[in-house]
Amino acid sequence: xxxxxxxxxxxxxxxxxxxxxxxxxxxxxxxxxxxxxxxxxxxxxxxxxxxxxxxxxxxxxxxxxxxxxxxxxxxxxxxxxxxxxxxxxxxxxxxxxxxxxxxxxxxxxxxxxxxxxxxxxxxxxxxxxxxxxxxxxxxxxxxxxxxxxxxxxxxxxxxxxxxxxxxxxxxxxxxxxxxxxxxxxxxxxxxxxxxxxxxxxxxxxxxxxxxxxxxxxxxxxxxxxxxxxxxxxxxxxxxxxxxxxxxxxxxxxxxxxxxxxxxxxxxxxxxxxxxxxxxxxxxxxxxxxxxxxxxxxxxxxxxxxxxxxxxxxxxxxxxx
Ligand code: APR
Numbered sequence: 001x002x003x004x005x006x007x008x009x010x011x012x013x014x015x016x017x018x019x020x021x022x023x024x025x026x027x028x029x030x031x032x033x034x035x036x037x038x039x040x041x042x043x044x045x046x047x048x049x050x051x052x053x054x055x056x057x058x059x060x061x062x063x064x065x066x067x068x069x070x071x072x073x074x075x076x077x078x079x080x081x082x083x084x085x086x087x088x089x090x091x092x093x094x095x096x097x098x099x100x101x102x103x104x105x106x107x108x109x110x111x112x113x114x115x116x117x118x119x120x121x122x123x124x125x126x127x128x129x130x131x132x133x134x135x136x137x138x139x140x141x142x143x144x145x146x147x148x149x150x151x152x153x154x155x156x157x158x159x160x161x162x163x164x165x166x167x168x169x170x171x172x173x174x175x176x177x178x179x180x181x182x183x184x185x186x187x188x189x190x191x192x193x194x195x196x197x198x199x200x201x202x203x204x205x206x207x208x209x210x211x212x213x214x215x216x217x218x219x220x221x222x223x224x225x226x227x228x229x230x231x232x233x234x235x236x237x238x239x240x241x242x243x244x245x246x247x248x249x250x251x252x253x254x255x256x257x258x259x260x261x262x263x264x265x266x267x268x269x270x271x272x273x274x275x276x277x278x279x280x281x282x283x284x285x286x287x288x289x290x291x292x293x294x295x296x297x298x299x300x301x302x303x304x305x306x307x308x309x310x311x312x313x314x315x316x317x318x319x320x
Contacts, residue, residue, distance in 0.1 A: 003058070004028030004247050007069035007111060009103050010078035011040035011062065013229055014119055017236035018076055020047050023058040025240065027247060030060045031068050033106075034079070040064070066106035072114045074243045077130060079103050080120040082230040083223050089121040089176065090308060096120050097129055097312055104133025115246045115281050116141045117239050118257075121230075123176040125308035127257050128270040132319055138259035139281040145176035146255025146272045147238035148231075152218040153182060156211045160203055161189055172255050173294075174272050174301030176219075181272075181297040182212050186288075242277055249279035253286065263287035264298070271305050 006022050008015045011034035019030045030047075032040040040062030048060045061068060069075065080096035083089060099120065107116060107130075116136060118127040127143030134141065150170040158165035171186035184194040189202075198205050214221070222231040245252035256275045260266040263285045264273060274286035290298055313320040 004073040005031065005069075005071060006243065007031045007033060007072035007075045007114070008078070009033050009069070009075055009106070010080065010120070011036070011043050012078060013082070013232035014078040014236050014239075015040075015076075016043045016047075017232050018078070018239060019043060019060060020050075021236055021240045022243075023047055023051065023056050023060060024054060025244070026056050026058055027240070027244060028073065029058055031072065032060065032062045033064070033066065033069060034062075035064065037064055066110050069106065070110045072111040074246060075107055075111055075114045075116045076239050076243060077103055077116065077118045077120055080126075083121070083219070084229075085224055085227055087223075088178075089123070089219070090311075092121050093125060093308065093311055094315055096122075096126055097315055100126055100129040101133045101316070104130050104135075108134045108136065112136060114140070115243070117242055118143045119235055119239055121176070122308055124257050124270050124272070124305040125312050128259075128309055129312050129316075129319065131259065131270070137281070138261075139283070141259070142242070142275070142277075142282055143176075143257025143270060143272075144235065144239040144242060145257050146172050146274075147241055148235050149176065149180050149215060149218070149272075150255055151234055151238060153187070153211070153215040156214055157187070157189070157194075160207060160211060161197070163189055171274070172215075172272065173274070174298055175305050176257070176272065178216055179297075179301035179304045180216050181294060181301055182215065183294060184208065184212075185291075245277040246279065246281065251276050251278040251283065256282070258282045258285060260285055264290075266302065269302065269305060269309070271302055 006028045034040040044060040044062035080099040131141040153170040154168045167190045171183040174181035261268040276284040
């Protein structure tokens with residue numbers, strides 16, 4: 001059977017890291033697309049030349065032509081601009097919306113059957129716009145946010161508790177970043193919920209609140225340190241986890257920016273919710289009951305996403 005074809009739209013920091021991970025994990029053959037001439041070709045060749053040492057079998061091709069993504073099984077989109085210090089994700093909206101139009105049209109023409117994972121920020125609005133521009137089924141277009149946010153949360157919790165991060169689970173809902181809704185009662189160490197760990201004296205509520213805030217600001221913390229761009233290793237790894245679940249029909253339960261209609265009382269909006277990702281794309285949305293304060297946080301997250309979608313419609317009248 002032929003290897004899956006994985007198209008990476010955007011060959012910048014995240015795109016290059018994605019290509020490297022796909023090759024190392026032998027998830028499939030890679031087509032790295034970018035508008036910058038030479039960048040995708042150079043990165044593809046550089047990674048391919050690591051193959052003999054690593055011992056992976058994968059072909060890598062860099063391109064400036066959408067025709068080369070033809071028939072891709074998975075497209076991961078990072079095209080656009082990242083944040084600089086002092087910028088919010090929302091500041092990227094105007095520029096990246098135009099990029100989503102060209103990417104959406106390219107995918108619609110050459111890879112209409114692909115499972116599409118959007119990483120470009122501001123995530124919840126860009127994945128919505130990408131779906132609109134591409135016209136692909138909603139269950140095949142999804143945004144990467146929750147896996148990254150929960151990975152950051154899990155990392156901080158594992159350090160705080162001095163336990164393996166393998167035994168730490170975290171449950172997050174809502175938009176990417178500032179309006180993220182961590183659900184402490186569903187976040188655990190080996191099944192023990194965080195509120196119980198506070199009662200057991202493993203940590204204090206105050207420390208937990210600080211960790212939640214640090215998680216919300218996780219992207220900005222990296223931007224502040226790097227100064228020239230935003231996070232790329234962890235975002236790439238998170239998207240690969242989602243792509244692998246689709247390609248191998250793993251049916252992982254992963255928080256993603258998915259199109260929600262009906263569940264959580266929503267009437268059709270991309271927002272971060274727990275999903276099941278399998279061969280059908282987003283196969284299920286895990287619709288849990290929220291406590292009043294969780295619902296309030298989720299509602300304000302939903303409002304923030306609605307605001308960004310309205311801003312997109314204001315900029316591009318074809319979306320209205
Ligand atoms: N089509 C294809 N590629 C494009 C386009 C376009 N219309 N416009 C820009 N690009 C490419 C750039 O040439 C660049 O190589 O997108 C790439 C983006 O790479 P980086 O600037 O290194 O950004 P990166 O760190 O990879 O982040 C990409 O993901 O997390 C988000 O906020 C982040 O929106 C940003 C995106």
